[in-house]
């Protein structure tokens with residue numbers, strides 16, 4: 001039996017949340033969040049580079065190390081980045097005073113971000129904020145120096161922050177088309193990070209029917225030696241609750257939800273417009289039950305927000321102890337996946353019928369954890385429901401070793417949700433329209449590693465990545481990276497699994513009406529002695 005807590009929690013006022021974009025990459029992430037309509041938090045851009053700072057849309061800006069770098073960047077040197085932050089420490093402290101929650105967005109590997117992030121994190125903690133760091137790690141082809149600098153900073157942040165959410169750049173390739181350039185990959189990462197910041201802010205800021213508080217978030221994120229799992233999805237239309245759940249799970253960055261199979265605590269937050277129904281919440285929770293252990297501690301929150309309109313969003317936050325992490329699970333081609341997709345129509349029908357019968361379902365039979373399946377193909381998991389978007393983030397990182405999971409002693413029975421018959425205005429609105437939808441972006445790998453190595457020299461030549469700092473999605477792509485194509489352009493995740501042994505013979509295509517199919521009886525169409533109306537495979541066989 002899955003059970004979850006419904007105790008009201010303390011949320012925090014909007015003015016207490018600050019989002020910091022640090023360095024060139026952090027500034028771009030922040031701009032993306034602002035352009036995506038991020039509300040509920042103040043935005044602060046921090047950089048050594050005056051030119052980049054000037055172009056930021058953030059309301060507050062701090063130029064660090066004015067005397068030291070004279071308005072230029074830190075040139076890829078973290079020591080310079082640190083000294084710049086030290087020079088401007090008082091200004092940073094003043095900007096973070098009395099903030100309850102700080103999100104620090106940074107791209108690690110360069111000078112400003114890697115050098116200044118640990119100090120800014122420490123200042124925010126000293127000022128009493130709960131600090132969540134969203135950090136990207138450099139691409140492998142950016143070279144060992146940047147990787148080392150990033151890892152040093154990451155280790156410091158793991159100790160200093162409350163929660164550290166890292167974005168594996170290697171996985172960014174799965175978010176953009178093979179022929180797209182590096183700017184597209186960064187833009188895709190920025191969109192995902194923006195999406196996750198919005199979702200977490202929504203969790204703790206927006207008052208809900210069933211609130212999720214900072215303490216819940218900490219419980220979900222903080223555990224000894226663990227990695228943070230994060231997913232969010234949004235959908236509209238008839239099956240929006242299942243589709244939103246699938247969106248949050250089916251992202252390649254969430255390993256198809258398989259990593260949730262070992263989670264001990266999962267925070268779930270559902271948000272919808274006034275038409276959000278208990279029925280939808282019920283369906284979504286039942287779908288989720290297939291991906292988490294029956295013993296998992298589910299922290300549940302729900303909010304009705306009229307601005308959501310017909311959309312329903314779900315946010316999943318969890319932490320997975322490192323000893324449960326299989327390094328192989330980081331490899332897209334060897335993911336563990338549920339054998340049964342959430343969207344399986346029989347399952348949906350069964351659940352819908354049961355809910356329609358107005359009896360709350362004991363989910364115990366549905367709680368088995370899906371076994372990993374080597375033969376899984378994401379194509380099979382494509383939701384039948386029309387969905388609005390699929391930018392679902394997954395992040396993984398070590399978390400500061402504190403606050404072990406809370407015990408689930410005071411859990412309430414899931415079935416008690418039956419006491420709350422309606423969320424919003426439920427059954428009157430059952431004549432649901434299939435809302436207009438946007439197509440799901442096609443995911444393809446960005447590059448082939450062997451080709452990436454050929455790009456290294458050219459990428460290094462960019463050194464301080466000045467071009468990237470000013471990355472504009474509409475700008476022409478950098479020639480250097482536009483040639484990064486995999487040998488096989490088929491998405492890795494859609495490739496059939498390799499299986500040992502002989503491939504079974506393929507049945508022969510039958511043509512109606514004889515070897516020429518529908519052209520049978522027509523006057524022959526000869527070219528160099530061959531009748532082109534006969535399919536090539538038959539022509540070859542005849543030779």
Ligand SMILES: Nc1nc2c(ncn2[C@@H]2O[C@H](COP(=O)(O)OP(=O)(O)OP(=O)(O)O)[C@@H](O)[C@H]2O)c(=O)[nH]1
Nearest residue numbers: 023024025073074075076107109110111112113138
């Ligand atoms: N997500 C994202 N990552 C980026 C972007 N630009 C660069 N990066 C990554 O972030 C790392 C650090 O780059 P920047 O943020 O430009 O560097 P910086 O911290 O400002 O440091 P300096 O340029 O040396 O002052 C790079 O090595 C890239 O891996 C971007 O626009 N978005």
